[in-house]
Amino acid sequence: MFLVPDSQTLRPIVALLIVLCAACGSSDAEYESSVSAIGVATLAPEGVADLVIRNGKIATLTEDAPEASALAARSGRIVAVGNDTDVASWIGDETYLIDLAGRLAIPGFIEGHGHFMSLGNSKMILNLTGANTWQEIVEMVAASAREAEPGSWVTGRGWHQEKWTVLPNPMIEGLPIHDGLSAVSPENPVVLTHASGHASFVNAKALEIAGITRDTKNPDGGEIVRDASGEPTGMLRETAQRLVREVFAHAEAGRSAEEIESVEREKVRLANAELLRKGVTSFQDAGSGFATIDLLKRMAEEGKLPVRLYVMIRGGYDELAGRLADYRMIGYGDSRLTVRSIKQVVDGALGSHGAWLLQPYADMPSSSGLATNPPEQIERVARLAIEHGYQVNTHAIGDRGNREVLDLYERTFVDHRGRTDLRWRIEHAQHIDPVDIPRFGQLGVIASMQGIHQCSDGPWVMLRLGEGRARSGAYVWQDLMRAGAVVTNGTDVPVEDVDPLESYHCTVTRQLNNGSAFFADQAMTREEALRSYTISNAYAAFEEDIKGTLEVGKLADITILSQDILTIPVDEILETEVDFTIVGGQTLYIREP
Numbered sequence: 001m002f003l004v005p006d007s008q009t010l011r012p013i014v015a016l017l018i019v020l021c022a023a024c025g026s027s028d029a030e031y032e033s034s035v036s037a038i039g040v041a042t043l044a045p046e047g048v049a050d051l052v053i054r055n056g057k058i059a060t061l062t063e064d065a066p067e068a069s070a071l072a073a074r075s076g077r078i079v080a081v082g083n084d085t086d087v088a089s090w091i092g093d094e095t096y097l098i099d100l101a102g103r104l105a106i107p108g109f110i111e112g113h114g115h116f117m118s119l120g121n122s123k124m125i126l127n128l129t130g131a132n133t134w135q136e137i138v139e140m141v142a143a144s145a146r147e148a149e150p151g152s153w154v155t156g157r158g159w160h161q162e163k164w165t166v167l168p169n170p171m172i173e174g175l176p177i178h179d180g181l182s183a184v185s186p187e188n189p190v191v192l193t194h195a196s197g198h199a200s201f202v203n204a205k206a207l208e209i210a211g212i213t214r215d216t217k218n219p220d221g222g223e224i225v226r227d228a229s230g231e232p233t234g235m236l237r238e239t240a241q242r243l244v245r246e247v248f249a250h251a252e253a254g255r256s257a258e259e260i261e262s263v264e265r266e267k268v269r270l271a272n273a274e275l276l277r278k279g280v281t282s283f284q285d286a287g288s289g290f291a292t293i294d295l296l297k298r299m300a301e302e303g304k305l306p307v308r309l310y311v312m313i314r315g316g317y318d319e320l321a322g323r324l325a326d327y328r329m330i331g332y333g334d335s336r337l338t339v340r341s342i343k344q345v346v347d348g349a350l351g352s353h354g355a356w357l358l359q360p361y362a363d364m365p366s367s368s369g370l371a372t373n374p375p376e377q378i379e380r381v382a383r384l385a386i387e388h389g390y391q392v393n394t395h396a397i398g399d400r401g402n403r404e405v406l407d408l409y410e411r412t413f414v415d416h417r418g419r420t421d422l423r424w425r426i427e428h429a430q431h432i433d434p435v436d437i438p439r440f441g442q443l444g445v446i447a448s449m450q451g452i453h454q455c456s457d458g459p460w461v462m463l464r465l466g467e468g469r470a471r472s473g474a475y476v477w478q479d480l481m482r483a484g485a486v487v488t489n490g491t492d493v494p495v496e497d498v499d500p501l502e503s504y505h506c507t508v509t510r511q512l513n514n515g516s517a518f519f520a521d522q523a524m525t526r527e528e529a530l531r532s533y534t535i536s537n538a539y540a541a542f543e544e545d546i547k548g549t550l551e552v553g554k555l556a557d558i559t560i561l562s563q564d565i566l567t568i569p570v571d572e573i574l575e576t577e578v579d580f581t582i583v584g585g586q587t588l589y590i591r592e593p
């Protein structure tokens with residue numbers, strides 16, 4: 001694997017975690033030792049809190065007392081919420097005191113849909129999210145290829161053609177051809193994954209190793225983009241990416257088990273550091289295989305999962321059928337790991353015309369997108385899931401994809417009337433036919449959405465769908481909530497940065513880069529947006545009894561922000577800093593002054 005060292009990004013976190021460990025310096029080993037110290041055993045005598053927060057505003061998000069000014073925690077749980085006088089008796093010599101000095105404490109952010117290992121991985125490969133031209137990307141690859149071992153892979157992720165300020169020349173379907181990329185890396189195969197994950201751009205060496213030529217047929221559910229003469233351009237859509245990923249995986253498989261595990265552990269470590277820095281205390285992982293879950297379980301036992309994980313299982317029918325019974329776990333390792341859901345995917349992404357629509361694309365009338373997996377196959381898995389007491393969380397972006405998933409959920413529910421409170425989810429639920437909006441409420445299906453996608457994708461959503469469909473069905477948060485649906489929030493990291501404040505800002509503004517708002521009447525209020533990121537996400541994971549609000553008995557997972565995002569002028573929200581991230585009463589991140 002090709003690695004880009006990321007010590008700069010990590011360094012502040014390392015330095016900040018010293019609060020757990022008086023003797024810590026700033027090396028990676030010390031980060032490990034500080035994180036491994038995580039546990040709930042309290043050192044304080046009975047009746048004394050491990051943590052007291054006071055002198056500020058605490059948004060508890062509870063019905064009875066939505067606002068408080070002080071809070072105390074002991075053994076990982078909240079033991080008192082009220083004012084400074086209410087918590088005074090909990091303070092002892094061993095108590096860690098945080099003076100809010102007027103700042104805002106909220107229930108820790110819960111990322112509702114992200115990719116945990118990919119977040120870690122994104123810190124180890126070329127990060128292309130900031131590239132404003134194709135040429136910039138080619139130069140980044142050139143620099144990597146110069147330092148890479150001959151034949152090793154150069155990998156990157158996060159490019160998006162809609163960000164490019166200069167159009168590539170020549171250009172096919174809005175994208176470059178591979179010549180420039182191939183010229184700077186003739187001996188090293190290059191794979192650059194699109195921000196959406198639904199396409200990859202590769203160079204000539206990668207095409208050669210994968211055996212992709214003008215004669216290679218498109219695989220089902222995918223496309224090898226070609227130029228006018230039929231030659232592959234380097235762009236691989238949807239399942240066509242597998243042709244290259246398989247040879248990459250084969251190259252990776254040559255590593256020893258120890259090498260593989262140490263890279264995987266590094267991803268976990270990098271992901272945790274990034275999440276704590278951004279104020280995220282729980283993370284819902286949208287699909288990992290059994291081997292990853294095994295590793296996470298071991299790391300939970302070792303106390304090396306500071307951020308609490310809810311992991312959706314990804315696997316084929318036979319594998320799921322054989323293993324589901326052994327993998328259901330709730331709050332494993334001191335409430336660090338929960339596995340009770342299965343991830344399915346029905347279609348692709350809107351940006352790459354992969355979302356499955358009821359009517360053709362406005363800007364590509366020859367296509368209505370496609371099913372990446374047949375609904376019958378998803379229904380088979382859904383029936384297996386319901387029998388094993390698992391939730392089903394299915395990716396659906398287009399209105400056809402959403403309808404097919406609602407239909408198959410409904411059929412499964414009807415055949416299992418005895419099973420209630422299922423909370424099945426549709427991941428993204430991005431574009432819904434108005435006829436289907438009320439069905440979310442009626443069926444109790446959760447709309448697992450990502451606020452930030454609306455602002456990033458808004459400009460081309462209009463192109464893909466046309467104004468009518470965009471207005472009536474795209475990111476219709478308010479319509480869904482009015483129809484009784486629970487709407488959650490998140491970022492789909494690494495598709496977007498995992499920063500909850502960016503997504504929060506978008507959720508309350510629906511503001512596009514050009515300053516205009518995308519159907520502003522669907523925006524959430526500040527409080528609705530905060531609830532979507534906390535208690536609604538907790539509900540979507542059956543965790544509303546232990547997370548999502550700040551009240552006595554719940555886990556002391558708290559994020560402290562530099563300013564009050566519920567009341568400051570809206571354009572100041574993005575200037576807000578995460579000052580403290582607290583998980584289970586332990587302060588795991590403090591911002592450097």
Ligand SMILES: [Zn+2]
Nearest residue numbers: 113114286492
């Ligand atoms: Zn995702």
